[in-house]
Amino acid sequence: MMRIGVFSEDYKLQPLLSSALGKEFQVILESHEDGITQMLFAERCDVVILDLDSNYRSIEQRMACCRRIAENPVPSVVMADDSLRHAAIELVQLGAHGHCRKPPSVRELKAMLSRAYENAAFTRAPRAVQEPTEDAVLSDQAVRSPQEPTRGEAPISKLAIQCDQMIGHSQAMQQVYDLVKRVANLNASVLVTGESGTGKELIARAIHNTGARFRRPFVAVSCGAIPETLIEAELFGHEKGAFTGTVGAREGYLEQAGDGTLFLDEIGELSLSTQVKLLRVLQQREFCRLGSSRLIPLRARLVFATHRDLSELVAQGKFRQDLFYRINVMRIDAPALQEHPEDIPSIASHFLRRYSEEYDKPMEQIEPDAMSLLQRYSWPGNVRELENVIQQAIILAKTQSVRSEDLPHNIREEDVVSISDYHPDGSFERQLREYKIRLAATAVREHNGNKTLAARSLSISRAYLHRLIRLADQPMEMEEVLVASDGQEFGTA
Numbered sequence: 001m002m003r004i005g006v007f008s009e010d011y012k013l014q015p016l017l018s019s020a021l022g023k024e025f026q027v028i029l030e031s032h033e034d035g036i037t038q039m040l041f042a043e044r045c046d047v048v049i050l051d052l053d054s055n056y057r058s059i060e061q062r063m064a065c066c067r068r069i070a071e072n073p074v075p076s077v078v079m080a081d082d083s084l085r086h087a088a089i090e091l092v093q094l095g096a097h098g099h100c101r102k103p104p105s106v107r108e109l110k111a112m113l114s115r116a117y118e119n120a121a122f123t124r125a126p127r128a129v130q131e132p133t134e135d136a137v138l139s140d141q142a143v144r145s146p147q148e149p150t151r152g153e154a155p156i157s158k159l160a161i162q163c164d165q166m167i168g169h170s171q172a173m174q175q176v177y178d179l180v181k182r183v184a185n186l187n188a189s190v191l192v193t194g195e196s197g198t199g200k201e202l203i204a205r206a207i208h209n210t211g212a213r214f215r216r217p218f219v220a221v222s223c224g225a226i227p228e229t230l231i232e233a234e235l236f237g238h239e240k241g242a243f244t245g246t247v248g249a250r251e252g253y254l255e256q257a258g259d260g261t262l263f264l265d266e267i268g269e270l271s272l273s274t275q276v277k278l279l280r281v282l283q284q285r286e287f288c289r290l291g292s293s294r295l296i297p298l299r300a301r302l303v304f305a306t307h308r309d310l311s312e313l314v315a316q317g318k319f320r321q322d323l324f325y326r327i328n329v330m331r332i333d334a335p336a337l338q339e340h341p342e343d344i345p346s347i348a349s350h351f352l353r354r355y356s357e358e359y360d361k362p363m364e365q366i367e368p369d370a371m372s373l374l375q376r377y378s379w380p381g382n383v384r385e386l387e388n389v390i391q392q393a394i395i396l397a398k399t400q401s402v403r404s405e406d407l408p409h410n411i412r413e414e415d416v417v418s419i420s421d422y423h424p425d426g427s428f429e430r431q432l433r434e435y436k437i438r439l440a441a442t443a444v445r446e447h448n449g450n451k452t453l454a455a456r457s458l459s460i461s462r463a464y465l466h467r468l469i470r471l472a473d474q475p476m477e478m479e480e481v482l483v484a485s486d487g488q489e490f491g492t493a
Helices: 013-021 033-042 059-070 082-094 106-121 171-183 200-210 231-236 272-284 310-315 321-327 341-358 368-376 382-396 409-413 428-446 451-458 462-470 475-481
Strands: 003-007 026-030 047-052 076-080 098-101 190-193 218-222 261-265 301-306 330-333
Touching: 003 013, 003 059, 013 026, 013 106, 033 059, 047 059, 047 082, 047 106, 059 076, 059 082, 076 082, 076 106, 082 098, 082 382, 098 106, 106 341, 171 200, 171 330, 190 200, 200 218, 200 261, 200 301, 231 272, 272 321, 310 321, 341 368, 341 382, 368 382, 368 409, 428 451, 428 462, 451 462
Parallel strands: 003 026, 003 047, 047 076, 076 098, 190 301, 190 330, 218 261, 261 301
Antiparallel strands: none
16 A cells, blocks of 8 residues: 655644545655654655645745655655645656645545656566657657567667656757667666756666666665765665664665666765765675675666766865766766757657646647747756646646647747847758857857856756867867867866
């Protein structure tokens, strides 16, 4: 039976939820911030309901706690009254599965809880094989056609890597699929980098499901969401009495992964002391539970991810250089959505179908004007933000089509950059590419060759800045432009 945690101060709502959900789920109630760690880790809730209400004493304090829960590996859904809808949306952007109005429809709430649990359950057990779709889809599982005899030999064009957030057949996504295929059957560590919301975990799942370990567990861990005092116990496990509050022995994530894959997200958030212990595990391929001296062999493959620049953290002394070399054997960059805008129509349509079904609100299409706005927007939150926008649009839509007025104000009002040096003899794509390259070159020059600062000034990722530089049609001309003020080529940042 699923264990549902309810984080709510509404003492009238608590018994109603217990009654409505109690026949199908085990409901655990918690009203105070102090009990959250107990609910998440000791009670082992499968899904947590976050209740937001403008009548609460300190909504800011409440939101701070809810933010920590939303970023936690335990899936969560948000209930909020109309005045706090913006806060619910923020929590969804941080990682909550979805949100609903308060008071909720019991049917809608049950559907959201089940879906959140099913999505999270994928990290603990492999899925069944399905027929492939026409598009290359980065999604919950890897699927193959009946003609493909083995997982290791399938061409990447036949591979559908499914997930809820990323769908694409652009060149940027094809590069990701190609790298997934190349590393799937290797035991080497893989580092997945990219901005928040680009689907780094989904790439890790694709690696797992495409390789020989696909029938073994996939365990995903968000390092930044686990309190520092608990991270070692969560990773390595512990014996009974290892520290105050332990009532029995428990396997850690390294053991739970078995012969499968352990995905450590936000690896840059680990403390230096934990980094030392993880480095030893990677070097020795063995570890001990807390409170035990018995060595346990590491059988799982490890895949790491971060949205931060680890080389910069190394330079700042916040990340161990030897650990960086250990985890950065093979690197895959998850492209930002602004790098493959041609995929936006198919991604948006996918979310339209998914959430119109989940909300039981039939939707036919996204109107051309609205789609044009979606393609012009810069998407700083990437696919996760697009998903959230489509959810909002479905809820607000008064017809069976998403119109431009159903989109958020910031998307409707974002200015389109005009290119003054327009040349009618060149294609739009070529001119846009050249314009981006010039912007990148100027930013790097103005920041004395520091790519990190240049990327930050343009609100793009450092990896995207590198791609813009490599796109230059005239390498020698670009080399002359992209030179730091001291006369040295800006090779490092």
